[in-house]
Amino acid sequence: MSMFGQVYVKNNQYKLKGDFHELTPNIPIRNADEGGRLMGVTNPRDMTYIHAYGGEAIFFESLAKGKLVASRCDNTKCKYKGSVWMPFRIYCPDCLHTMAVFDMTDLAKKTARIHTFMVCERSGAFNILDKPIKFINIEFDGVVTILMSYLLVGEPKIGMRVVPIFKKVDPTYTILDLSWVPEGTKEGQLPIGFSF
């Protein structure tokens, strides 16, 4: 029986289990207007990438625990000391010192608002979000950047106050575990798997 490819790390080496690709045969491409003349061939490919989160792993792990962690430059010699970054960054782009992990969950709950948004009716292949997808870009007090994410309840508006929700049940450990709802949304209105 086949099994999705799984990976774990032991002695700082990847260890692989299961099936990482399915073999599918090449199929000729023929010209229907010219008696089936050979034009080319399909090259099917089904691959699983093994991706390291490195120093950002704490961000993705924290989402499943209902926490939004940012990073803050605490280097006293940095011209921009105190800058808080969300998206999380490992290093300060100004001084290249490692930044401190900063739990901004409460800050997000109190100050997050929509900077801009869009409603996506189409998607590329491998999209797993339900359409239409409501992209929102979120600004926070005291944060130098603007986070891109998605709204799961209600209709977006510029300036709208929103609060974070987290996929704590069956998390994907991707950015999709973080979403947003309008301030005042009740727990019972949240999609399955998500909570405040």
Added chain:
Amino acid sequence: MITFTQQQSKIPKLMRPVYIITAGVSKFDRAFPDKRTEEICIDAFTMASDMLDMEPAELKGYIHTCYYGHFADHFGDQLLGEAVIHDRLGLDPLGNIGVKTGGATGGSTLWEAVKAVASGYSDCTLAMGWERMDEVPTDEGNFLISCAADKDWESPLGHIYTGYYAVMAQKYWQVFGKEEDSFRRTMAEISVKHHNYARFNPYAQGPMKITIDDVLKSPVVAYPLRALDACLMSVGAACAIICDEETAIKLTQKSKNKPLRIWVAAGSHTLRPADRRDMEIPLLPNETAEQYKDFGKRFPGGERYPGFTGFLAARISAWYGYRMTGITNPMEDLDVVELHDAFTISDIQTYEDIGLRPYGYGRDYVESGDCYHINPKTGKPGRLPSNLSGGLIGCMHAVGATGIMQVFEIACHLWNRWAEMHGDEKYWKRCKRTKPDDWTNLQVKDAKRAMAISHAGVGSHVTATILMDADSLLKKDA
């Protein structure tokens, strides 16, 4: 980076004059089931040698190094595609290198080819770009393009690049467009204009006679952007030959092409728009700090720069490029431009980034009629026509070739060969397309200076390529 040191503000300087002497393009289309990539590259190269009235083999004999723009290896499932094309062009064992900066790949390829000549390493270089975007279904193509966004933070959100521009469109429309229907119609007018100009271009993939209402009724991709607001997904190739002065004179002896001076300047900004910090606007020569003093009052919500409404990379490429070449006012100093209209909204944003209009007033470049070949308001030539090729919306976006196609187009105007290269029946036949009965000559009369903007990602890389007739320079030591 939100402030720049004195060293970073250095105006780039080429060590000797550099010239573009010829260029060529293939047909552009959504798919080429009957051609391998090398066939379309050789089509472009052959056109370049034809323009010099020279056999391809003779032109090849002058090339010393080669610069290949090919963005998306994963589209064609071929790593080192540059080596394949280099071999098929018969240019081994010359040194060559692949260049990839997303949508700006074509412009960046020229940037490298120009620097190689300017430094003295080579006297003649080939800049060749192509893209093969037909080897996967469209939705997988959209997925692959979205991989140019941050794969952990952005790509999983729909896997569709249009979305990353749509948030900009929404913000721009609300802040600078003041939520007016008239602004949305101006955006749509850009698509109408570019699809219409594509009708006069035999190489163009998307010729269409459409109306503003057609654009506004086209399917929503990512609201507020609709299908006809977006660029094409294309296959095709383009190339240019870059030389020092001595080689340029020698190679153009038998040709109608006059060697044109060429400069390329580049800028960048964060791949994730999310990471763009608020900063002061770097001013172009035709701007003052005074004019942006009360910007937030005039456009509430627009205080943040570049925020989601401007492209710092485009601003920086123009900042360097204008000072390199002596341009003090692009509306006065340039005669024709090709801009990177990936979407109607980004075309408007770019008008402001490169100083065709001040920030907040980009729509006026369209509404005034300045951007047209013939201004529909006055019936006179447009003040600075843009995207007469049809641009990315009407002509093509075969990513690695796009920036070079744009330079082919503006060079045709400066060589006064636009009508020949777009009107001659042989090119329509070669592309298996029908020349329209109302074909119109879009040659910009007496064009002497031109610019092409090549742009990547949501503004991660941008180049400004500036061409000038050598007898119409703005700065003696440029």
